[in-house]
Amino acid sequence: MSKDLSIVVNGLKFENPFVIGSGPPGTNKATILKAFKEGWGGVVAKTCSLDASQVHNVAPRYGKLYSRENKEVIGFQNIELISDRPIEDWIKDFKEIKAECPKGILIASIMEEYDKKRWQDLVIMCQDAGVDAFELNFSCPHGMPERKMGGAMGQNPEMVGEVTGWVTEVSKIPVWSKMTPNITDINVPAFQSIDNGKGHGISLINTILSVIGVDLETLRPMPTVKGYSTPGGYSAQAVRPIALHHTMKLAKAFRDNPKYKDISISGMGGIEKASDAIEFILLGSHTVQSCTGPMLQGYKMVHELKAGLEAFMEKHNFNKVEDFVGHSLQYLTTHSHLNELKQGKFESKELSKDIEWSGDNIDKQTKDMASN
Ligand SMILES: Cc1cc2nc3c(=O)[nH]c(=O)nc-3n(C[C@H](O)[C@H](O)[C@H](O)COP(=O)(O)O)c2cc1C
Secondary structure, three states, X not given: OXXXXXXXXXXXXXXXXXXXXXXXXXXXXXXXXXXXXXXXXXXXXXXXXXXXXXXXXXOOOXXXXXXXXXXXXXXXXXXXXXXXXXXXXXXXHHHHHHHHOOOOEEEEEEOOOOOHHHHHHHHHHHHHOOOOEEEEEOOOOOOHHHHOOOHHHHOOHHHHHHHHHHHHHHOOOOEEEEOOOOOOOOHHHHHHHHHOOOOOEEEEOOOEEEOOOEOOOOOOEOOOEOOEOOOEEEEOHHHHHHHHHHHHHHHHHHHOOHHHOOOEEXXXXXXXXXXXXXXXXXXXXXXXXXXXXXHHHOOOHHHHHHHHHHHHHHHHOOOXXXXXXXXXXXXXXXXXXXXXXXXXXOOOXXXXXXXXXXXXXXXXXXXXXXXX
16 A cells, blocks of 8 residues: 555554454454454444343344335344443453454443543553553443433433543543534533543444334334334445534534544444545544444455555545644625525526425436435
């Protein structure tokens, strides 16, 4: 490769910005080592907690939304909980992984109840095992909120600030907080985490609350476990535009105040191809994560990510990834500004007034009015 794909984020050198998002692709030593050996720059491990004995998964726990024509998976739902593996096993794994792959950036994703000592004990255990950074899971939407963990905590901005503060009080390594999109404005808890909690970065987004569908034979919602279901978290391609919006909104808010110049963003939601990842970087992400992507395509998808990023950098003459982090933010403006720019001048096929919709060829008119 002729281009340097590395990026330094919060003092950590990622060989490339591609990071496995917390979930099945980073759920034990075998999977994490596989990711590093395949070429991923970092791995956020599956979320661990102090007491895994309370975690009981069900199956089936995934559901897919297919495109109507070619049956491609465009949306993915899970009702999976955090890791069911004892913390002692995780600590052993973390040590062995760092010994075997010292250059791979290993991020522990942690979640606990609203209890300072529990959070700090967990931080110290993982930190002593040699992980490079923390991602605080304030965002998983199902299961754990019943114990006021994960998404339930993330929907309470003051709590996000306070808990991040407990972590940064004892942590000597970078701390990212992972946001739930199941809230009106992600920026509110994100700023709490940075301002009050003294966190170093924000990861976004976790999954979006969803019901993937209803089986029209059995009339049961899916995924169906012994005849019943429960709402889950939505991921994959379908969520990307929503994730891009959250990313750009936060990145713009950070960019507008020099006080936040060292705060990092790790964007995710539907990244499956290099072009997807590049969009997140252009809208302000320093690193990008993917979870459902490798679940559907395997770890090898990182080869296309790296080749595509390099080709993009060649084409646009960027030497370093950081040269284009947030580059496209400058082109996002208000609707009234767009109107000023347009100055009422429309191409012949563009509709300028609602009365021009004909009713007979609404599909063609819609096509003419779309940019892609
Ligand atoms: C099966 C599955 C399990 C997940 N488990 C976790 C988890 O333990 N902790 C966490 O922070 N996020 C978890 N996530 C969320 C992902 O890390 C990611 O935020 C989300 O899926 C959006 O990214 P994607 O479209 O690349 O998957 C999980 C996602 C899936 C699909």
